[in-house]
Amino acid sequence: MKASALNFLAMAAFSAIAVSPALAADLPVKAPPPVVEVWTWDKWYVGLNGGYSWGRSDTSGTFYNNNTGAQLSPTQNTTLHLDGGVFGGQIGKNWQNGKWVFGIEADGQWSGEKGSALFTCVTPNAAFGTLCNPITGGPGLGVSPTTTFNQEIEWFATFRGRVGGLVTPTALLYVTGGLAVAGINTSGVISGFNAIQAPTSVAWGNDSTNWGWVIGAGLEARLGGNWTGKIEGLYMDLGSVSGAPVLATSNPPLRFGYTSDITDVVVRAGVNYHFGGPVVAKY
Template sequence: MRASTIKVIATAAFAAMAASSIASAADLRPRYTKAPPPIVEVWTWDKFYVGVNGGYSWGRSDTSGTFYNNTTGVQLSPTQSGNINLDGAVLGGQVGKNWQFGNWVAGIELDGQWTDEKGGRPFTCATGIACNNVTFGPGLGVAPTTSFNQHIEWFVTLRPRVGVLVTPSALLYVTGGLAVAGINTDGVLSGVTAASLPTSVAWNNDATKWGWVVGAGVEARLGGNWTGKLEGLYMDYGSVSGSPVLTTSNIPLRFDYTSKVTDVVLRVGVNYHFGNSIVAKY
């Protein structure tokens, strides 16, 4: 074999080895891959929800009462009027649905409450023959009276809500709609018989009154599907009235009353929203 041939073969082998070394070095260089986009949870208010609430209420009963002769219809004493405080605790629950439009949230809510709002005052018929025709004995000059107790036993409201998001998970809202309440009024009407003996009758009136409600509140996410809220409401239930009678007294008595009932409620609550939050990739 000629020396020139050996030289060509050696040169080719050296070139092949050099190319292999360069390729191996290239394989050892670090490789970079693009990181996956982060997954971000975005809270949405567009859900059904249920919840519970509790608080305190300051009810008011603007009440007027007048004694009449039940036989003749003649007024026996001047009309007496004044405000009765119907204050007490409230406890209940709510269900609702929200719809979200960007930073605006609209919804509707139905809630029902048990209440301990109650109060009362006495009413007295003027003494003398106008209210008491007894002319002898221990009943002479005794003024007829009635106790008067009122209790807002329960209420229900159905209210649209409209609010704006101050953050994605905090909502300020106003609300208003229908209100209905169960109002119980009772007492004992007392007088004196013709024989100068005490006589009385217990009376009771249950009324279901429809009215209206307005209010405002703030609701914010607590974590997971839970939110908490603080809410104030003003309710007007209209008027309740009644006319208990005491026919055994001398003079037969009738007590006519009318009460305009309003209510101010401050309560806190928690809601559970059904469905998952939106999961977005950025």
């Protein structure tokens, strides 16, 4: 009797163990919470850019007798178009607060912007005193002294703040502004005639580092992963450059005084790599 009871209990335990996995398989399994990547602009970034620039140099130039200081010719005004390509890189940091993004950015650019003009020393009347070229014969007869005038924005950099609003979570429309600095080279050749009516000339040049200001606007959007692309336009006022090269061997000795007010419009596109991954949100 006791043996039969023990056999019955053993068979019941074995049946329970065999059935348990099947019952567990029929129970509903709770799915893990979904993982969602949330893009954030709150990061450091570096990038490259390239584009085109339309510079403008409003230049005035005047010829003087370098010995007496007398003005030999009326002041001439011209506009040089300093157009060319630009290429460079940028580094920056953003801070995000809801749909608003605040940031700082610095960039450095190589520039191929350049233009040229020609200034001629002419004396239309006696009001300017000594003639530009008082020669009565020889190769200088009827030939006015001149100077070529070449100007180039060789490089520039900007240091700006940025403020923008999110059009979508991954697209930022922003305005920007701050300081600008540029390397400007101005050069040329003054040509005239000396006291024995022989041609004479001298090459001249001047390098200037100019500080100014910059404003602009742009659109930046996520391309995928940690990469964004942007397009922006900038307006820069780079102040003025001036100089007074001299041709001491001419008759009379010539001095050419010039002043250039330089502005620039830049349109460029670029890409940025943002350090740090997206925020992972679990629901």
